[in-house]
Amino acid sequence: MADQRVVELFDEFMEMVKDFIVRHRLQYEDYAAVTRYLVRVSEAGEWPLWMDNFLEATVDTTSYGEGPWTPSAIEGPYYKPGAPLLSRQPYTLPMRPDEAGDKMLFKASVRNPAGEPLPAAVIDVWHATDKGLYSFIDAGMPDDFILRARVPVDEDGTTAFRSIRPAPYEIPKNGPTGDLLNSVLGRHTWRPAHLHFRITAEGYKPLVTQLYFEGDPYLDSDCAEGVKQGLIIPLSKTDVDGDSWTHGEFTFVLQPQ
Numbered sequence: 443m444a445d446q447r448v449v450e451l452f453d454e455f456m457e458m459v460k461d462f463i464v465r466h467r468l469q470y471e472d473y474a475a476v477t478r479y480l481v482r483v484s485e486a487g488e489w490p491l492w493m494d495n496f497l498e499a500t501v502d503t504t505s506y507g508e509g510p511w512t513p514s515a516i517e518g519p520y521y522k523p524g525a526p527l528l529s530r531q532p533y534t535l536p537m538r539p540d541e542a543g544d545k546m547l548f549k550a551s552v553r554n555p556a557g558e559p560l561p562a563a564v565i566d567v568w569h570a571t572d573k574g575l576y577s578f579i580d581a582g583m584p585d586d587f588i589l590r591a592r593v594p595v596d597e598d599g600t601t602a603f604r605s606i607r608p609a610p611y612e613i614p615k616n617g618p619t620g621d622l623l624n625s626v627l628g629r630h631t632w633r634p635a636h637l638h639f640r641i642t643a644e645g646y647k648p649l650v651t652q653l654y655f656e657g658d659p660y661l662d663s664d665c666a667e668g669v670k671q672g673l674i675i676p677l678s679k680t681d682v683d684g685d686s687w688t689h690g691e692f693t694f695v696l697q698p699q
């Protein structure tokens with residue numbers, strides 16, 4: 443039996459597209475160009491990338507809702523479930539022995555809207571290298587959980603982990619998604635540097651979000667439109683074992699279930 447909601451959504455979507463064709467008097471060559479482009483995206487296997495780049499930020503706004511909790515942000519296509527749960531202090535994200543980049547100490551606190559700590563929370567964090575590459579995704583990176591881990595939270599709802607500072611990166615620019623952004627629309631394919639988080643605690647909605655860094659050149663022109671004001675943090679310097687490390691911190695507030 444037909445799913446009535448799907449039928450209604452499909453019909454409305456098609457009406458919208460047909461109105462658009464009529465309003466702009468699109469011709470057969472336009473129709474052929476669009477068809478060719480859609481086939482290119484399919485053949486390149488870029489539909490997940492295309493959807494996340496152009497539409498996920500809007501789905502994010504209709505999904506998590508706004509309230510006295512941390513704003514959500516797009517998950518993007520590079521999350522990998524099953525990252526190792528760290529157990530040895532000081533918590534350090536898995537990295538290659540020669541991992542390049544500014545050493546970074548990140549402190550986090552996880553709370554509910556009343557300000558109470560959530561000690562049972564787990565912070566699943568993933569981010570790019572200082573060349574803007576992701577493990578499992580970039581062909582030159584190992585298929586291993588590099589710069590990806592699940593970090594437990596202490597009794598007082600706080601935790602800290604060590605890693606390196608990620609760099610801004612370009613989404614794949616040589617395929618049809620990058621082509622559209624760069625050559626057709628005159629935008630660019632850069633995302634500002636960011637940390638990805640997926641934070642879970644029993645009784646609370648999983649929070650998928652990202653943190654960006656003040657001063658990043660792409661904060662105002664993120665190709666994926668994922669930046670939100672409440673998610674931009676300052677970075678400072680702190681002393682770790684006698685060295686000067688980059689330091690960031692954030693209090694995550696979860697939405698009750």
Ligand SMILES: [Fe+2]
Pocket residue numbers: 518520636638
């Ligand atoms: Fe990312």
